[in-house]
Amino acid sequence: MRKITVPIGPQHPLLKEPLSMKLEISGERVLGGTLRLGYVHRGIEKLAQQRTYVQNVHLIERICGICSHVHTTTYCSAVEAILGIEIPPRAQYIRALMCELERIHSHLLWLGILAKHVGLDTIFMHAWHDRELVLDIMESISGGRVSHAANEIGGVRFDLDEENETLIRTNISKLHDQVSGVLDVIENEPALQARTRGVAPISTDLIRQYCMVGPIARASGLDVDLRRDDPWPPYDRLDFNVITHPDGDAWARTIVRAEETRESLHLCEAILRDLPGGDVTVRAPRKVPAGEAVTRSEAPRGEVFYYLRSDGSDQPARLKIRTPTLPALSLLPEQLSAINVADIPVVLAGIDLCIACADR
Amino acid sequence: MLQKFIDKTYRWAQRNSLWVMHFNTGGCNGCDIEILDLLTPRYDVERLGILAEATPRHADVLLCTGPVTHQAKDGLWQIYSQMPSPKWVVAVGSCSNTGAVFHGSDTVLGGVDKILPVDLYIPGCPCRPEAIIDGLLKLRERIAQGEPDQV
């Protein structure tokens, strides 16, 4: 059969973000592909060196619109580590609460996108409808649906008052009902299973070889979760399960993400139950003494790694960010060979690309 | 007389049936998600006749998000040139209006208007879905008044 080269991207209905792939296709079979990145490269690491630490919080927040909070949390804790200040426990709990809400939001978004790609628009709509409730909760805490600006160096900006807390509690229990309905549908949907089971499997060895993290690694049976392995408070005091699945295919990733959403809901409830009192912020100086720090957190897509070096001024000397999508992207050309054209969306959705994170 | 009637009918139809295409020129996902959010039950823009189209050939409105990066520049121009006229460009979010947070970066050109003639700017970071709806309604008004698209 004649070979044709199909360009996917920079604009394609599959991709919400620009990414260019050139796939060799023969009939309905994909033979292989090449990848071109960098459409979203805004030079954030370099730009961060030209801005002050305070300004950088908001720059870092705009690395990614889906996991914005976990980025700023990691950045702020890096600065706080160099400064040697400890943020109040209440601030830690609020940061963790936002992280978990963000995880629910990200996973629901992803489940919706996967369903949309396999032609199940109804599940997409229902999942995104429930996602709105998460956004409502986050908005009632911080005033922002997507970019929250909830973190600052030395704590969090927004405190939860009594009224707010009860509102969030009722909303989370409402969310619990709605989300479990959607997750039930997703987990029992035979049509979704037929399209995802056995598609794009990744073995545990490959996961190790490519240093993959997050739900993809857990779906391939690798038991890694920074919330348990290298926790920042309050995760060391919270009790939760790390979800793993042995299969490693797209269906396993679906199940892992659905279960993690449930687990995050429980975590939110636990955080709200244990919420300590006190201040939410401590004063941090504008200038940071010379030093370096490494901080890591578990973003919805896996480990986020920040390296920060300061030279005593009010601007960072070097900021290095490692995001979870990059290893998944490096495996993508391999995953896109020897599959059906119809499986391209499932493969792409399966690894939950966040190009904005990877390109920065 | 007949020509006037046809013009009026065409404008009514164009106003009530905006098919949008979304292109991320280097944004952070924030506005992109809010645009996708417009289709979902809470905001449902289909009741205003707005549909998301997959290919530039079928689209009337190009929604751009994010600052224009050097690499996305050519793609943006190519997509715009593939759209059949009358066509409109809407810059969604502060980044695509002027570059905002990313001003001064080496890899960012600035707002979308550096490359394309922009018909409408929607400020916000990210734009609320209500703001985008408000912007698209403004665009509808412009179409109803019969302002020609910029070429």
Next chain:
Amino acid sequence: MEKFKKRFSLLSAIIQAWFDKPETVGYPFLPLVLPEGFRGAIVIDPDKCTGCGLCVRDCPAGGLRLEKKSRDEFKLMHHPASCAYCGQCERSCLRGAISHSNALVAATTDARELVVVLKEKQG
């Protein structure tokens, strides 16, 4: 029975959705209601602002501009189309003069000319 119910969970979900009211907001057919804490257009309390420029220094997006000739003669301007709506100016201001209102910033046809003069003081 349980298994049967699970098999048709999506079907029952759409039937449920058919009988429920749609979840769509009334806007634009009904007036717009925005939450209290939403960070929208920037407003200033002219009595409190002294033109110190702290907000301009900390603005990450270059959305604020201060033309200062002297202590008594300055002009503080806001560019809604460059603003990141992050609320940093609100945090940086020592006097609580600048803040976000919860009003939506309207779309415009020319972003470069969209400048709001927050405070103009002539000596």
Next chain:
Amino acid sequence: MIEGLFFLLFFPGLAFQVVCGLAFEWLDRKLLARFQRRVGPPWYQPLADLIKLFSKEDLLPKGANHLIAALLPLVSFSAVLTAGLYIPVAGFTPFSFEGDLIVILFLMSVPTLAYYLAGIVSLGVYSVLGGGRSLLQFFSYEVPLLIALSGPAILGQSWSVAGIMEAQTVQGPFVIFQPLGFILAIVGLIGKLKRDPLDIPSAKSEVVGGSLTEITGTKLGLWHLLMKVQAVVGIFLVINLYLGWLKYLPAHLSILVFVIECLIMVVILSVTSAVFARLRIDQLAGLGWKILVPLALLQIGFVILMGV
């Protein structure tokens, strides 16, 4: 002569079918929206879409054949309209003749072939992919559909739709004797209309816009319109073959029953598109040849035994 022209242009010809097509699209989109907890489009939406597409610039990639690209939707539109003329609407049959079922089935296949050709002549990568997929899909659903639709013809001992309806007034609606055939006909109809879950040739996330990716303006409008009209003609055909027992009801009652049956069909189509995921092309071929064809043959065997 004037009467014939009226039949051609207004009822049951062009105008009636176009209006029905637009109404079908609105109903379908509205139903889907409600299943997804949305409000859905206003009633004039399909009309606005159509007029807007007619007002747009007509573009084609460099080197594409403009004449053929313009002829394809026209030819298939006229084929669908002609097929619609021979199908009784609420028992009204101006052009019926013995053997019109075969003509209808043949004419209904024209759009699929034209769709394939449209993909080839417009030269886009996705168009070619989508065109190839439409042919693959055609081979999977067409055979079980044809076998299933021959069931009513055998049972009614006539190859004309009106004749089959007449037989049903005596024997009762054929859906009672051929429930399997009815389901197979609906599956085949979904495949013919390229609707979700059998929208393999035009799946957005896989082949962008299918064959129509590079087609703009008036041509695109015509394509959209003809697909809606095809849906209406298909629905009328299935209703007449399986539920066509109303020929001798009083006129206004038969119209009412016909409309209700049409609405039920629209709901069935909407629900299937809401609850099923798109199939892969290999899954569709497996479904078509391993499940649908044996089922259709079983149905035919049952029908022949009944006739004996």
